[in-house]
Amino acid sequence: MKIIMLGAPGAGKGTQAKQIAAKYSIPHISTGDIFRANIKNGTELGKKAKEYMDQGALVPDELTCDLVVDRIAQDDCKNGFILDGFPRTIPQAEALDVALTKRGESMDYAIDVDVPDQNIVDRMGGRRACLNCGATYHVVFNPTKVEEKCDNCGSDTVLRDDDKPETVQKRLKVYHDQTQPLIDYYKNKNILKTVDGTQPMDKVFTDIVALLGE
Numbered sequence: 409m410k411i412i413m414l415g416a417p418g419a420g421k422g423t424q425a426k427q428i429a430a431k432y433s434i435p436h437i438s439t440g441d442i443f444r445a446n447i448k449n450g451t452e453l454g455k456k457a458k459e460y461m462d463q464g465a466l467v468p469d470e471l472t473c474d475l476v477v478d479r480i481a482q483d484d485c486k487n488g489f490i491l492d493g494f495p496r497t498i499p500q501a502e503a504l505d506v507a508l509t510k511r512g513e514s515m516d517y518a519i520d521v522d523v524p525d526q527n528i529v530d531r532m533g534g535r536r537a538c539l540n541c542g543a544t545y546h547v548v549f550n551p552t553k554v555e556e557k558c559d560n561c562g563s564d565t566v567l568r569d570d571d572k573p574e575t576v577q578k579r580l581k582v583y584h585d586q587t588q589p590l591i592d593y594y595k596n597k598n599i600l601k602t603v604d605g606t607q608p609m610d611k612v613f614t615d616i617v618a619l620l621g622e
């Protein structure tokens with residue numbers, strides 16, 4: 409099963425993608441996580457990506473597309489994968505299509521996790537991330553067991569720089585301008601499914617499983 413998670417930043421794509429990946433035994437591929445790992449490891453890609461991420465802008469397509477195309481060509485993606493945070497632009501979606509078509513494949517589902525902008529601002533202000541293992545929490549909706557310590561690895565959890573209020577507004581604008589058009593792109597391909605992302609996390613997950621129907 410090959411799935412794309414669509415939705416605004418903070419809509420809950422990562423939260424759901426991790427659970428779907430576990431349920432269907434497919435790899436969870438988050439471009440945001442890949443960039444953050446590169447930043448942490450001080451790679452050239454990380455240095456370049458950080459300049460854009462800190463501004464709330466998108467990392468250029470030429471740094472992003474090949475990364476994903478190479479990743480989905482790996483062995484563990486043979487039975488499918490779930491993309492979280494990619495594609496974010498029409499050219500990225502087209503690059504993905506070209507790569508899959510070459511393999512005689514196509515995406516099965518694009519799931520739009522629909523959340524209005526007002527809720528997004530609360531979600532991102534309360535999001536806490538573990539920069540060591542990538543786990544994500546929310547101070548109200550999904551708190552850590554010990555305050556500011558990751559449940560998985562015990563490292564500190566932090567408010568990401570790009571989750572600060574001024575950057576969130578910018579990211580929402582980028583989302584509406586560059587990413588939202590993908591909803592029509594996948595609607596036209598007849599693979600779009602929409603879930604109400606304002607519901608509690610468990611209910612969003614049950615709805616997604618019901619619409620995947622497998």
Ligand code: ADP
Pocket residue numbers: 415416417418419420421422423424531532534535536544545546547549550605606607608609610612
């Ligand atoms: P995205 O991957 O789309 O940027 P996340 O999955 O990281 O979003 O979720 C953003 C924040 O909102 C996190 O702090 C997460 O714990 C919280 N969250 C996710 N889904 C829900 C939900 N259904 N209800 C309330 N909070 C949620």
Ligand code: AMP
Pocket residue numbers: 417418439440441443460461462464465466467468469472492493494495496500570579
């Ligand atoms: P995320 O963790 O998905 O919220 O992504 C964090 C940041 O990484 C985004 O605000 C972008 O700057 C960058 N990023 C992640 N995925 C992409 C992508 N597909 N295209 C461009 N930039 C991306």
